[in-house]
Amino acid sequence: MRTRGRYAVAVTFSTAATLVATAAGAGAAVEAPAGHTVARYEMNEPAGARTMLDSSGHGLNGVVGSEVLTGVGVGGATGYRFTRLEPDTPPTHPRHLATVAGAPELNPGNRDFAVTVRLRTQYHFGNIVQKGQATVGGGNFKLQIPNGIVQCLFRGDRGSVIVSSRSRLNDGAWHTVRCERVESGLSLVVDGRTEARRSGRTGYIANSWPLSIGGKTSCDQENVGCDYYAGDLDYVQLETR
Template structure:
């Protein structure tokens, strides 16, 4: 059974980070969106179980109902990087909604995934130069990267070790006014202090790669592997 509360970070850990002058670990505790990704094979709607209505469209090339170790997940096949044609059916798309933008809130994205590959964009809202900023999680060289680009600056954090070992791993990226923090399997592995500024764009949330790409001039950076769930937490829902 997939738990809807993803992490408990110890007070001791937070204290150590504060003493080191690092970015503080966020505590966004309002679940804005939660996609369990446990629909039956053939389903083409990804349900948001929070009741907030952030349902997504599952592309025709996404495998639904993948079973492993008691888990049910979505499967994303390996596609050769920068090799046409683009495959929009490889993506899961959640339509744009201003409530899904980080804005100025503490904002966290958590998930469980597994992969044996070493590239691809896992989830994003917006792309590198879009107006209003953007965020994404990607996995170059098998190492998770978390990137938030706001009105003030961009902050990128990179895991020190790869996780493309085919095993299930939990990943969480948090953006606060103090900085960006990356956790893998419940442990802080990378962080960077600073404030990105607000982030709000008119783009959908894309899972599995980019939406605006052609595999010629712009690579689609398709993710390869399985994703068990994705959740978005904030400190204040804003409504």
């Protein structure tokens, strides 16, 4: 969802170098000016929309599954609603997701990278946004909300680092969460307040998987849970610097 006059979901880099992958292949990068927006999903589409528009101008549009409710208005915002599904209970619900094809521009590479989301939920589980999964070659990143605590994880060829919010965010109010990966570690900012920092080098991250919003794309609800998110999203933004 997006409050009028606010940015939507975006990913950003926080250093002076921005990962801008070229058509040469996944993870290929050149440097770009600080504050470069890779993709921005405002989630303002009307009810029944099945295309998630990238307002950055880069054309990284996504597909909205038929189980995702669009055009939902809550507290002055218009966005997407992901209804609750029973955890680890078959069958799978691939139409519960919004996905963007695995464009190389969406890979962090070895540059600074940030993911920002605005969310509202009363539930205590689920993967909010991710690219890749735990066993994927090339690494992965994700925001998740186990026990109502938002966690951010980046895993690359040098290691894995995770940071967690100090308080539970499943109180039914809107919260803006930003996770930023730099060379030396991760930081997590909630509603403008830095809640966590952790040092550790994650290294290079580049995979061919889609950007997935609302859960995992590869799962069976038996051996691998789909971790479906339940709640509302106002926006998602990806940036580089």
